[in-house]
Amino acid sequence: MQKAKAIELDVAVVDGVELSGSWNRMFEPRAISEYDIAVLDETTAIPGAESLGYCYQCGKCTAVCPVDTVGDYSPRKIFRRTQLGVSLVDSPDLWLCTTCRNCLRVCPKEVNMIQIMPAVRERAVLDGKAPDELLTAFENTARYGNPIGESPRKRAEWAKTAGVMVPVMAQKKSPVDVLWFVECYPAYHPRGKQASVALARLLNALNVDFGILGNEEKCAGDSQRMAGERGLFEMLAEHNIKMLSKYTFNHIVVTDPHAYNAFLHEYPKLGGDWPVQHYTQYLAERLSALSFVRSIPRRITFHDPCYLGRHNGEYDAPRRLLTALPGVELVEMGHCRETSYCCGGGGGGMWLDSFTRDYTSERLSEKRVREAIEYGADILAVTCPYEVPRFEDAVKSTGNAGKLAVMDIAELLAYSVGLTDEYAAN
Amino acid sequence: MGLILVVMENGASGFTDASRELLGKARELTKHQDGQVMAVGFGPQSEKALRRLAVDRVICADSALLASYNPAAYEACLDQIIKANAPCITLIANTTLGIDLGAGVASRCNLPLIAYCTDLQINGNKITATSQIFAGKAVAEIRIPDSGAIVTVLPGVWNADTDVGDPDFETWPVDTPQMMEVLKVIEPETGDVDITKADILVSVGRGIESPENLPLAEDLATSMGGVVSCSRPVVDAGWLPKARQVGKSGQTVKPKLYLALGISGAPEHLQGMRDADLIIAVNTDENASIMDVAHYGTTVDMLELMPALAQRLRGE
Amino acid sequence: MRIAVLLKSVPDLIEDIPIDEESGEILYDEMSYIPSEWDDQALEEALLIKEESGAEVTAITVDTGESDTMLFTALAKGADHGVKLVGDFDPSLPNRQRAHIFSQYLGPQSFDLVLSGVQAIDDIDGQIPGLVAGILGWPHASVVTEVRAHDNRVIFRQEYAGGLVAEIKVSTPAVIGVQAARKPPRYASIAKVRQIAKSSQLEEVEMSIQEVPSLEILRFYKPIASGHAEMIDGDVDEAVDRIIEILQEHNLMRG
Ligand SMILES: Cc1cc2nc3c(=O)[nH]c(=O)nc-3n(C[C@H](O)[C@H](O)[C@H](O)COP(=O)(O)OP(=O)(O)OC[C@H]3O[C@@H](n4cnc5c(N)ncnc54)[C@H](O)[C@@H]3O)c2cc1C
Ligand code: SF4
Numbered sequence: 001m002q003k004a005k006a007i008e009l010d011v012a013v014v015d016g017v018e019l020s021g022s023w024n025r026m027f028e029p030r031a032i033s034e035y036d037i038a039v040l041d042e043t044t045a046i047p048g049a050e051s052l053g054y055c056y057q058c059g060k061c062t063a064v065c066p067v068d069t070v071g072d073y074s075p076r077k078i079f080r081r082t083q084l085g086v087s088l089v090d091s092p093d094l095w096l097c098t099t100c101r102n103c104l105r106v107c108p109k110e111v112n113m114i115q116i117m118p119a120v121r122e123r124a125v126l127d128g129k130a131p132d133e134l135l136t137a138f139e140n141t142a143r144y145g146n147p148i149g150e151s152p153r154k155r156a157e158w159a160k161t162a163g164v165m166v167p168v169m170a171q172k173k174s175p176v177d178v179l180w181f182v183e184c185y186p187a188y189h190p191r192g193k194q195a196s197v198a199l200a201r202l203l204n205a206l207n208v209d210f211g212i213l214g215n216e217e218k219c220a221g222d223s224q225r226m227a228g229e230r231g232l233f234e235m236l237a238e239h240n241i242k243m244l245s246k247y248t249f250n251h252i253v254v255t256d257p258h259a260y261n262a263f264l265h266e267y268p269k270l271g272g273d274w275p276v277q278h279y280t281q282y283l284a285e286r287l288s289a290l291s292f293v294r295s296i297p298r299r300i301t302f303h304d305p306c307y308l309g310r311h312n313g314e315y316d317a318p319r320r321l322l323t324a325l326p327g328v329e330l331v332e333m334g335h336c337r338e339t340s341y342c343c344g345g346g347g348g349g350m351w352l353d354s355f356t357r358d359y360t361s362e363r364l365s366e367k368r369v370r371e372a373i374e375y376g377a378d379i380l381a382v383t384c385p386y387e388v389p390r391f392e393d394a395v396k397s398t399g400n401a402g403k404l405a406v407m408d409i410a411e412l413l414a415y416s417v418g419l420t421d422e423y424a425a426n
Numbered sequence: 427m428g429l430i431l432v433v434m435e436n437g438a439s440g441f442t443d444a445s446r447e448l449l450g451k452a453r454e455l456t457k458h459q460d461g462q463v464m465a466v467g468f469g470p471q472s473e474k475a476l477r478r479l480a481v482d483r484v485i486c487a488d489s490a491l492l493a494s495y496n497p498a499a500y501e502a503c504l505d506q507i508i509k510a511n512a513p514c515i516t517l518i519a520n521t522t523l524g525i526d527l528g529a530g531v532a533s534r535c536n537l538p539l540i541a542y543c544t545d546l547q548i549n550g551n552k553i554t555a556t557s558q559i560f561a562g563k564a565v566a567e568i569r570i571p572d573s574g575a576i577v578t579v580l581p582g583v584w585n586a587d588t589d590v591g592d593p594d595f596e597t598w599p600v601d602t603p604q605m606m607e608v609l610k611v612i613e614p615e616t617g618d619v620d621i622t623k624a625d626i627l628v629s630v631g632r633g634i635e636s637p638e639n640l641p642l643a644e645d646l647a648t649s650m651g652g653v654v655s656c657s658r659p660v661v662d663a664g665w666l667p668k669a670r671q672v673g674k675s676g677q678t679v680k681p682k683l684y685l686a687l688g689i690s691g692a693p694e695h696l697q698g699m700r701d702a703d704l705i706i707a708v709n710t711d712e713n714a715s716i717m718d719v720a721h722y723g724t725t726v727d728m729l730e731l732m733p734a735l736a737q738r739l740r741g742e
Numbered sequence: 743m744r745i746a747v748l749l750k751s752v753p754d755l756i757e758d759i760p761i762d763e764e765s766g767e768i769l770y771d772e773m774s775y776i777p778s779e780w781d782d783q784a785l786e787e788a789l790l791i792k793e794e795s796g797a798e799v800t801a802i803t804v805d806t807g808e809s810d811t812m813l814f815t816a817l818a819k820g821a822d823h824g825v826k827l828v829g830d831f832d833p834s835l836p837n838r839q840r841a842h843i844f845s846q847y848l849g850p851q852s853f854d855l856v857l858s859g860v861q862a863i864d865d866i867d868g869q870i871p872g873l874v875a876g877i878l879g880w881p882h883a884s885v886v887t888e889v890r891a892h893d894n895r896v897i898f899r900q901e902y903a904g905g906l907v908a909e910i911k912v913s914t915p916a917v918i919g920v921q922a923a924r925k926p927p928r929y930a931s932i933a934k935v936r937q938i939a940k941s942s943q944l945e946e947v948e949m950s951i952q953e954v955p956s957l958e959i960l961r962f963y964k965p966i967a968s969g970h971a972e973m974i975d976g977d978v979d980e981a982v983d984r985i986i987e988i989l990q991e992h993n994l995m996r997g
């Protein structure tokens with residue numbers, strides 16, 4: 001058993017200055033009490049989880065961790081519990097972090113949950129300790145290339161309802177300018193599909209030369225990676241890179257901030273290095289080519305997705321698009337931009353709904369919807385495919401049905417440009 | 427046509443309905459074709475009931491060894507009876523007993539097996555069987571060969587036969603080596619229901635409005651012989667335990683009947699129930715997505731429908 | 743204790759079942775295949791026995807294509823050996839054939855216990871465990887929810903309608919059709935499966951097709967067309983009438 005030792009020297013020499021007695025406590029580690037830190041050592045020995053050991057309990061993270069607003073949580077607490085001998089691998093704490101990155105923004109010691117969580121979760125998955133809900137999503141992704149468990153043969157079916165040409169690369173057989181990486185929820189979820197149709201029409205209206213991978217596309221896998229299935233992520237990445245490499249294009253545009261993150265930081269390590277933009281960035285650069293014909297006289301607020309904002313620093317492109325919409329009044333919620341709160345879907349949260357509920361007082365999506373209502377918004381604009389279903393569900397479950405519409409920015413743009421007839425689902 | 431052999435299964439009180447259902451069909455098939463129906467029963471306790479079956483012949487394998495179900499002993503015994511009597515069809519209910527004996531006896535007797543049968547019909551001088559395959563997503567029509575076949579039939583497809591007759595009676599000596607020994611029989615525990623095992627689910631969604639209305643659903647479920655399940659908002663509200671939640675973050679169910687009451691059919695919900703054999707949706711909104719997966723739908727108010735249907739089912 | 747687990751892949755029902763309407767034949771080549779879920783249960787139960795009382799677990803499949811991942815996954819979960827029975831087989835291989843191929847392999851081996859899924863979605867001509875047991879003349883039971891093995895004494899639990907359960911002792915070798923393992927099947931992480939696929943070897947054994955009783959299937963067809971619900975018109979009373987009718991048609995009325 002390794003113990004923290006009490007070191008109070010009679011005399012210590014610090015920077016050439018001789019200090020005696022209790023003075024030198026300021027400069028040497030001092031035990032307040034003795035811990036068996038074997039569990040902490042075991043945890044920080046996991047490659048990637050080292051920085052958990054750096055925590056000096058300042059508590060800055062507790063003030064910003066969204067999960068703490070609905071539960072009893074934060075890196076400080078995780079460190080403290082591990083120090084007291086509760087193994088993170090066995091603790092429900094392991095699955096509550098949404099990898100939103102808010103703590104890392106403020107932590108003076110750079111305790112990095114974005115690395116700690118996937119590393120320790122990977123160990124838990126190996127040890128058979130991951131929640132079943134999550135494993136189902138993993139199994140679906142491994143088998144069908146999407147976490148929802150939909151038929152991989154139907155991945156491009158949404159395009160039939162687009163009303164415009166959505167070329168599939170395998171059939172197009174010629175180079176394109178933009179390879180649009182659609183992702184799973186935009187391809188399969190009914191509300192995600194509506195946003196995809198809107199985006200397809202926008203790309204057509206802009207005469208963009210684009211194509212999609214269709215059934216050759218699989219989940220980009222970034223959230224599975226954060227949830228502890230690195231092997232699955234690598235398998236998906238290798239597949240996608242192989243498929244993308246068959247075709248010639250200038251850059252990739254993604255619908256999903258999680259895919260954006262993967263293409264920006266992870267795919268290049270595996271040999272898939274292409275210029276990539278989130279669709280809001282791509283459209284923001286082409287705003288002048290869009291002519292708006294309909295006004296949206298509504299108060300709109302915007303939820304910054306963690307993986308577009310905090311993770312990758314893009315706060316302006318979505319706002320440029322929203323402020324360009326005629327009639328719109330954009331209001332910012334208290335938690336916005338760097339301090340935005342998470343929808344709860346990141347880092348595997350999308351597939352831990354029931355699990356999380358047992359340890360939190362309400363869903364983060366519900367918390368966020370209440371905030372939007374507080375600011376008097378009519379429309380909550382989003383730009384991550386996890387969010388429309390999460391927030392729409394939360395609007396209902398908080399008893400706000402009819403008061404707040406949840407819309408993807410692509411849907412708002414397409415309506416205002418006159419490409420679709422509805423802009424609010426309700 | 428020759429002989430149809432029907433395997434009778436012992437239940438808590440007399441033969442099970444699942445095996446009685448086979449008798450009526452066997453008699454119907456042999457009626458116009460001057461065939462014979464023979465029933466076989468196991469254990470001394472079956473003798474009395476066998477003697478009263480409305481068939482031509484009965485065989486009682488009356489050894490005390492067969493008094494409670496013993497897969498290996500039953501299989502060996504049935505194997506001998508089939509070889510001695512060469513029936514053209516052997517009917518067994520597709521219960522645990524049918525799944526055990528059907529395949530085992532078919533391969534011992536080198537006969538084809540037709541499993542998951544839902545119907546038998548005479549076409550000219552041939553008999554065809556209809557069988558479910560791919561979890562009921564496809565149906566196969568199979569000709570029963572003249573050389574004979576073992577057929578295991580899904581329970582509940584025909585009516586149980588309770589007619590009384592006076593068949594020729596025969597006992598069957600049992601001498602099989604003892605390869606299995608039944609150590610004990612355990613009664614089911616009574617805890618909260620397991621919705622994944624129920625044949626009938628009465629599933630309520632947010633349309634239930636308040637917990638005061640739940641007894642209506644419980645009452646309806648009881649009158650249908652089913653149990654109550656629900657969508658997530660009902661669990662979130664704390665009105666029903668999480669074990670009752672159907673869907674992506676709840677249970678995946680595949681009952682014979684899923685009665686969806688006041689459930690809109692969000693994709694997260696559909697993921698857990700779309701493979702139910704029969705889905706009836708009750709939703710005031712005709713365009714609710716649940717209607718896309720339901721076989722039948724009605725737009726009446728669930729709060730009115732529940733008591734009315736329960737009343738009718740109880741014959742009031 | 744040596745345990746054999748028989749695995750097979752079945753059509754994935756997430757895709758529509760392709761049936762040639764004219765010939766009434768199933769187009770096996772157009773389907774995608776997944777491991778049968780009940781076989782997964784059987785494998786899990788075998789691994790639980792191994793962990794509890796020590797056993798050597800061999801996962802065996804008849805190779806009708808894409809069987810490597812299935813076997814490597816079994817190895818990643820904890821099976822000791824993976825055996826692929828190869829020959830001129832394709833996914834339309836009838837169960838009866840499959841059972842004979844399994845039996846032909848199992849016969850001369852010295853397994854004490856054979857576990858397999860109680861059923862599969864495509865076994866119209868019989869369930870593998872029962873067929874195999876009949877061919878080998880070994881004792882057999884299906885719809886089993888628990889198997890325990892101590893010093894060649896095998897005790898299992900078999901489930902009957904209504905939740906009644908019997909505890910039965912069987913002599914070995916025996917074949918058991920598993921309905922559900924004591925725990926949900928474990929997850930094999932992809933990294934582990936991939937690493938196993940690189941580092942371990944599957945045993946391949948050449949097998950041949952045999953003369954077996956077969957079914958004369960006249961045609962396959964799809965039952966009811968789905969798409970949108972058939973709407974029941976009228977007020978509550980009319981809806982009740984119609985629902986009762988539907989329940990009767992489907993034999994769902996009590997008593
Ligand atoms: C990550 C995630 C996981 C989820 N997991 C699940 C899950 O496992 N299971 C699940 O169910 N949901 C799940 N959901 C929630 C899901 O998205 C839906 O919000 C939920 O299923 C809606 O439940 P509902 O149909 O009961 O309620 P609603 O969508 O509100 O539907 C109520 C329906 O009742 C009808 N109705 C109202 N009154 C009456 C009446 N008197 N008579 C007849 N009809 C009436 C209405 O027309 C409406 O269609 C999940 C969501 C997310 C984001
Ligand atoms: S990443 Fe976000 S959710 Fe996770 S601990 Fe940090 S602040 Fe909390």
Ligand code: SF4
Pocket residue numbers: 054055056057058059060061062075076079103106107108109110111
């Ligand atoms: S901000 Fe960093 S150092 Fe401070 S308590 Fe949190 S994790 Fe520890």
